[in-house]
């Protein structure tokens with residue numbers, strides 16, 4: 001599946017038209033938000049309408065309303081999917097959310113080309129995702145450096161020991177995301193976080209995908225994650241703010 005997505009992305013990048021920056025959207029720090037999370041475990045809450053493994057996750061999504069509810073419920077960062085074909089996202093969602101919430105925005109897409117870095121800046125993203133399983137490690141490092149030169153921070157995602165080692169041989173990302181989902185098979189297991197955390201040097205660790213319950217939150221916290229990235233478990237609930245409280249075992253006030 002990952003290969004099909006990347007193939008589409010390569011085609012999209014060829015005809016990518018960069019948007020105009022008509023408004024100055026000040027940059028917010030993704031790193032600071034995760035270094036000082038509001039709760040014991042940081043939360044990156046994701047706006048996700050659909051995914052290739054689950055199909056439509058939520059009907060009639062108002063992206064701004066969801067992001068505002070996440071912010072009010074104390075999320076530290078909002079993740080916004082911008083891939084159109086597989087995740088029903090759109091790059092304009094980042095700009096809309098940026099104008100209505102104060103917390104940093106992670107642009108979630110398959111970044112494979114420098115042009116997408118410029119695009120990310122112009123739409124108002126504060127941080128981007130770089131996927132270890134999708135990029136050659138040297139090129140990932142180059143994109144990471146270039147992103148920083150443009151003022152974009154990065155979440156570097158890994159899934160296997162092999163990818164971790166290849167990346168750490170070259171540099172230490174400030175924030176590493178451990179994807180519990182295998183992007184080739186879509187199989188998800190929180191065990192991946194337990195296996196990968198011990199391999200990592202000091203950095204901010206985010207456990208990503210497949211976190212649904214309070215028990216899951218305890219599992220990834222005990223495994224050593226500093227934050228978690230949650231999409232589906234929140235998007236499937238009628239009220240996403242209540243879903244955040246439930247995940248943390250809090251009662252709505």
Ligand SMILES: O=P(O)(O)OC[C@@H](O)[C@@H](O)c1c[nH]c2ccccc12
Pocket residue numbers: 046048108109110131157179208209210211229230231232233
């Ligand atoms: O909906 P979930 O299982 O809570 O997962 C969220 C997030 O981790 C997932 O959307 C994700 C992780 N890495 C990605 C890379 C591309 C697209 C999507 C993703």
